[in-house]
Structure formats: C-alpha cells, structure tokens
Amino acid sequence: MVKQERAQVTREAIVAGAAAVFGRRGYGLASIADIAAEAGVTKGALYFHFASKDELARAVIDEQHRRTMEAAATVIEEGRPGLETMVVLSVMLARQLFSDPVVQAGIRLSTDVSLFDPPVVEPYEDWLRAAEDLFRRAVEEGDLRPGLDPGMLARVVVPAYTGVQLVSELVSHRSDLMERVRDLWTVLLPGIVPDSEWERLRSLPELIH
Amino acid sequence: MVKQERAQVTREAIVAGAAAVFGRRGYGLASIADIAAEAGVTKGALYFHFASKDELARAVIDEQHRRTMEAAATVIEEGRPGLETMVVLSVMLARQLFSDPVVQAGIRLSTDVSLFDPPVVEPYEDWLRAAEDLFRRAVEEGDLRPGLDPGMLARVVVPAYTGVQLVSELVSHRSDLMERVRDLWTVLLPGIVPDSEWERLRSLPELIH
Secondary structure (H helix, E strand, O other): OOHHHHHHHHHHHHHHHHHHHHHHHHHHHOOHHHHHHHHOOOHHHHHHHOOOHHHHHHHHHHHHHHHHHHHHHHHHHOOOOHHHHHHHHHHHHHHHHHHOHHHHHHHHHHHOHHHOOOOOOHHHHHHHHHHHHHHHHHHHOOOOOOOOOHHHHHHHHHHHHHHHHHHHHHHHOOOOHHHHHHHHHHHHHHHHOOHHHHHHHOOHHHHOO | OOHHHHHHHHHHHHHHHHHHHHHHHHHHHOOHHHHHHHHOOOHHHHHHHOOOHHHHHHHHHHHHHHHHHHHHHHHHHOOOOHHHHHHHHHHHHHHHHHHOHHHHHHHHHHHOHHHOOOOOOHHHHHHHHHHHHHHHHHHHOOOOOOOOOHHHHHHHHHHHHHHHHHHHHHHHOOOOHHHHHHHHHHHHHHHHOOHHHHHHHOOHHHHOO
C-alpha cells in the first residue's frame, strides 16, 4: 500500500474504534487510550489523525451521516412515490440502527445536545431538506391533503422520528424500534393523506417490518 | 434557620448552580468547581450533598421533573377534556423550557442518552402513563378516531414531542419551539380526531401561542 492509503485505513479503523467505545461506554467515560486500543493503533498514531475526543466524535457523526445518506440515495433512486419513499427511508435508517455500530454511535452522539459547541446541525438540515423534497413530490402525486405544507410536514416528521428512535433506545435499547416507527406512520398517515386516497395508501405502514 | 433547613437551602442552591453551569457549558465541560462557585458554596459543602457530577446531573433532572409534573398536575386538575389537556400540557412544558433554567438543563440532560448508565427512564415512563390516561379519557369523550389505541398514541406523541423540542434547541436555540409544537398538533390532529368531530376540534392548535 502507498503511504496515503495506509493512513486512510488507519483513520477508518480509529473511527470504527471510537464508535465502538462511545457505544459501549458513552462519550463521557470513553478515553483516547481505550479508543486507540480498540482500533489497534498507538495513541501517537491516533493523535496524528485526531486532536481530541471532540474531533473523534464529530468524525463518527460524519461517517454515520455519510453511510446513512448513501443508503438514502439508493432508496430515493429506486423511484417510488415521495410518501412511500419517506416510509421506506424510515425503515432503512432503523435497519442501520440495528446493524451498524457506527450508525448507532453517530445518531446517539448527534442527539446528545450538550456535547458539542457549536452543535452538530448539518445532518438535521440534510434530512429536513430531503424530507421536504419528497413531500413536495408527494403533493404532485396527490398523496398529501390539500393545504398541507411539505416544509411544515418535514419539520414535524424528521424531529418526531428523531424522538421516536431516541426514546426507543432509552426505554428498550431499541428492541421496540421497528414497532414504534410503524406506530408513528400509523398515527400520522390518516392526517397526511387525502380522504379520497386513503384506501390506496392506508397499507403503507405494512412496508415496515 | 435550623440546621436541616439550612442544608435544604444549600442543596437547592447547588442544584440551581449545576443547572446554570450545565446549561452554559454542557455536561462534559462543566466542573465541580464551576458549580460550587455558581452556587456560592465551597467545594467541600458541595461534596457533602453530591458525590459526583453524575449525581448532580440526576438531581437536576429530578428537580426539573418535579417542577414539570407539579405544573402538569395543576393543568390536569383544571378538568379540560383529555385531548385538549394534552395540547395545553405541551404548551405548558414549552413555556417552562423558555423560562426556567432548571427545566432547560433537566430536559437537555434527559435526552443526552450517552451520559447516564443506567439511563434515566422514569420521566419518560411518567409522561407515557399520563398521556395514555388522558388519551383514554379522550376515547370516552368521543375525541379519538374509533380503533385508535390510547397507549399507542401516547407512545407516538411523547417521543415525537421529545424530538421536536430537541431539534428546536439544536437548530434554533428553541426560538421556533412554540411554532414547532403547533405544527406537531396541526399535523397530528386530522389523524387523531374522528371526522365527525373535526369542526369542533380543529381549532385546538390555536391554544398554542
């Protein structure tokens, strides 16, 4: 391997190690020494890439958000209608939260409001934008109630989902996450879709399993 | 003052000081020395009451939750219908989040999942129980759609509200909180209330200002 590639591999190992340690011990109790050990690198090598625990946490969030947005782009490109795409995206993120330690740690860190100054807002802004685009498409497709503003709906659904996964982690270690995501859509849908389209769209929460 | 009363006053000053410092610096950067200085007590006096920063944070959450539940009890005793009571409670908590530094710090700490092991779940459980009771009353009052389960609705609304206030803090320092709470109810209501009661209940979000 050339030197640059080796540095990249080391950096990725450190980010994965940081995610594992943050996930296990929480941010407060995680130490740089633990993270270096978990990643199989020396503390010196770690400090070559990251100057502080804050930088490590931001790198975990960045990598989580990159993976989530990459998976989201794949879902969006499948070309489903806008509202259905939103439902499928909510399942996709829940699956990442079950299976990917970097996503688990990154999402958890990005809801830990008091850890970061300045706060980490880019992931929320990206999601709000993506959701508004999809709901705008849903308006064109006749899947939203007349008068329901796509931007307002995004500013409800994205934070609501954020809270649902957070409380699910707190009270059940995410074991009830998929069920709670389905409940969220079950409660939201009758108020989102036009009465005339209800029979066609009422089964959307069944996509969640 | 007798000795016990003096100790109680000191304890309250420390909790208020901890809330102020956690609010200003975040949990990670807050030091015991800062908190003692803010409270106007010596570090020795502080350690007499609280053994660690973790204990201080839990005390702030306890005091926040006590104040919130006390205010909630007052609202509930006013005897409005169940669904209207839920809307008024969501406004009441938003007002506390604007005006009371202990509530600001306590709510923020209780969404910082990675800070506590074991996690702080009692406040969520209390809210889920209170919401389920009120939605059960709303069923009797004919204000919920037939078939909508009050427990499921509580498990959507409480986490959704949690997320709405969290994202509002992150992206706007809560300046848009009241608007986002109104949006939440505006989106939820058409899916919650029976079509036959829509004209009577559609103005509920106007209680929020």
